[in-house]
Amino acid sequence: MKVAEYIAKKLIDQHVTDVFGIPGGVILDLIYAFDKCPGINAHLSYHEQAAAFEACGYAQVNHSLGVAYATRGPGFTNLITGIADAYADSLPVLFITAHSGLAVGHEQRFEQEQEMDTVQMVKYITKFASTVECIDQVEAKIDEAISKALTGRKGPVLLDFSTSLWNEDVENDCSQSKSNAKHNVVGTLACESIWKIIEKAQRPVFLLGDGIRQANVCYKLSNYINDIGIPVLTSRGAQDTGRACREYYGYIGSHGIRYSNFIFAKADLVISMGNRLAFPVKSESFQKAIQNKTIIRIECDENELKRAIPNSIVFKEELSNFVQGIKEQSIKTSNYESWLNVCRELKRHLCRTDCNDIVDTVSDIFRKISDETIVVADVGNNEFWLSRAYEISGIKNRILYSKSFGALGCGIGKAIGAYYKTKKPILCVVGDQGLQLNIQELQLMTQEKLPITIFVVNNHSSGMIKDRQKSREKFVHTTLDSGFMTPKFNLIAQGYGIDYLQLTDDVTDKNKILEAVKKPIIIERFFDESIGLQPSLPKGKQMQDMTPEIDRDLFKKLSEL
């Protein structure tokens, strides 16, 4: 029996009939197991905090086991208030979370995407909290958790499973799969040596991250880069930083811009600044992408340096010192014209690939907003479409992402905060799920008459997770048919006293966006549920060869540039 199914059966043995949570990547298999298992019903909550409370209520009414599950990161942290509640009131609740890596150390921020030391955080508000890493731990830890929850003075317990376990058979042993990441030794070099490396490169690129802004070197650095004429790529979260550079060619990544990934793949030197290179270092795609090049890393955080990137030369340095230092080097402007022409050619061929109705609509909106408008992205597919629209539209507006933690529903809150700091109009782009998580904040928007436009990309689905469910036999909790619903936002808007506009193809309506920015408004557009997140980078593929594939002759031609 698979671990996920085993858990479902164990819970049924404890008379658990209903469990609560929100689907997320690392717990999908568990949710599917619940879905398949007669006798147990998983309910879709609209906030993990509420899921935790639902499990608390479930546990409290008859002093029997309640269960809430959550994905890693914000899913887990959203549970914490409920965990503490269960602890204080001695409610026997089993909280189930999962992880794909395991953040054992505490120095790196975060060692694994979205992950943290869950056990440490809830140690003193649970009766028992443990990670489950190996198949031979599964039965004993589940038994121990359930037993501790229910015996003596009752209380909450938490099990944080390695996601790789869900589909293992309960009999197996995975003790041999434990591995210790090996850290390369990193060297430090004086500032001047960097130019010698750059001079030798034929196809150098700068790879900028949001650290550029944090170090306040955006203006100086972009001037410098413009002077030497090297093309620039960024992480997705730093695309507005890249826009300050003349030769900016978009953001790379597994959902990146095709021509950006192509340029990165072709580069022989990557100068990474303010970017923590948060790639899965051991992935085949990443290994392929970096094997042919040298990477210069400038990084001020000693703990990040423990992250071993092959072929890299590391400068442990504050960016501001570094930018000052390198600016003082004499600039021997090499001629990068032929390399830039390759970049331009790639962009010309691929710039309209991967567009869809949503990307085009958001691009249209971007072209209408004022330069000072700050764009705030929520989390989910909508944020990736927004990134693409930003790249296509060519706007230079400041844009805020929830970059690495990915807390769904943070958009409205961030929009409000950004407004108070800047007193500038805000355009907050949010999906129909993300909007619900903190919909109560509309109250603050309306009573303080904040000039925030919420553009709701309503595709009637929890799109990102739905995309991950496409290879399954059916959707669960991510579409209208599978249990994901949204309220009528026009009426909700009315309830909060906020203007509402349903966007159509009518140009007059689109122009209203210009007028709208002076007061709170919800603008909603309904999109086809079938629009997926494209392109993506399947495991092991070359980073420039994303899915769906482009015409093979064109791919060959571009590869040979």
Next chain:
Amino acid sequence: MKVAEYIAKKLIDQHVTDVFGIPGGVILDLIYAFDKCPGINAHLSYHEQAAAFEACGYAQVNHSLGVAYATRGPGFTNLITGIADAYADSLPVLFITAHSGLAVGHEQRFEQEQEMDTVQMVKYITKFASTVECIDQVEAKIDEAISKALTGRKGPVLLDFSTSLWNEDVENDCSQSKSNAKHNVVGTLACESIWKIIEKAQRPVFLLGDGIRQANVCYKLSNYINDIGIPVLTSRGAQDTGRACREYYGYIGSHGIRYSNFIFAKADLVISMGNRLAFPVKSESFQKAIQNKTIIRIECDENELKRAIPNSIVFKEELSNFVQGIKEQSIKTSNYESWLNVCRELKRHLCRTDCNDIVDTVSDIFRKISDETIVVADVGNNEFWLSRAYEISGIKNRILYSKSFGALGCGIGKAIGAYYKTKKPILCVVGDQGLQLNIQELQLMTQEKLPITIFVVNNHSSGMIKDRQKSREKFVHTTLDSGFMTPKFNLIAQGYGIDYLQLTDDVTDKNKILEAVKKPIIIERFFDESIGLQPSLPKGKQMQDMTPEIDRDLFKKLSEL
């Protein structure tokens, strides 16, 4: 300069113009300081999670300091998702929380009401986290926190202040005020010895807590108590347990029932079962109340036994074993008739004291619901009015409270969970603030057509905190005029496709409550904002002499009974 004001000034020095949070008891002074200080605006959020995100957005847009504040307990835990977000994205945010005790140990659940080891919980998702206990730490810790947030790789910091510091002068030193709680040695006795103690008592009472239900001894114990005819009191959270006993006389506490407190005060023996006696042990009122009596404690949790209660004899025993053991003792029914007559007399004189429009309305509703309906209380003043209505109405329905953690907004979630466990109709009583915190959960109610009636006690205010502000020069963030608002719940209901009924004095409307329980509905009634929480027990007063005072002649007469 007072500490609270000092913090406001420090933040202004860092160009912080707007801060975010929700008022709570231990941080009130800080909020008032913000309110008074020109140059800084405190904004009322509708969820601490959103407050944290607002501070994150504020910090992110210009890489400058953002600030969110929260009260202890759920206020703090609601921040955690935002703290992790700030950590992952290197956002310089100062999170400010406060405590009145200090949970240094980890064994007691919780050592101090609503409090926990905040520093331990966020240690690995902050750059710096510290409690501030003494006045001589204030300046250095604030400086260190702000400096760590803003230098090097930026990130969140948390300061958890002792609430007693807010109004101290920054120059003072409080190092002498540190105290170590001294634990009395507790003894254990065999089961049979308890009857000998009871036999000697003239005015014994049972004091039951929710542990009775948890230990599943409710039925056996109430039969036993009914046989021996000793009067019963409970904690507020266990009033439905008390209702199973024939001679039940309500719940005690600082907002308890007057006659219950009177009876407790007059008792010479308290047999406490399933009750953790969560009184502030060192308070004068409590010391007065227990000086004239013996307390028998039956407690299975070794860590709770570290809580030293004067005049107590402690049995470390599972309740189920204990109830079995004591039942086997021969019952020599003493005649408690004269003591019971005193209890009855107290109740007769005081049963209509402290009623108000809200209590009466909720009592009316209680009398209309079916016996199987489960009552779920949210948090806030509404929960205390509900408790009183429960006592007055005489119903025996199961009732669920968020007993010790007090997480505002947990009502809807708990109601949903309780429904799934029992498949019984639910009446959830919630205030107009609590409803907002997880209003998104209406979606789950409506799409699954759950038979949950949400009764909204709408007094246009954040009542409990408003009551605590009454002695101040003005309200802040707790009334319509001071920034606390609610949406139009009728329209919100419509947005979620839920029926809505505004309750008036019309009897037909009231009868609709009976029909309503088969499907989700929001029933709202508007109440006068001025209705406060009464009675209360001012510091140091005798527990039976609550405020507002009853007629002095009557008080004297009842005291002499």
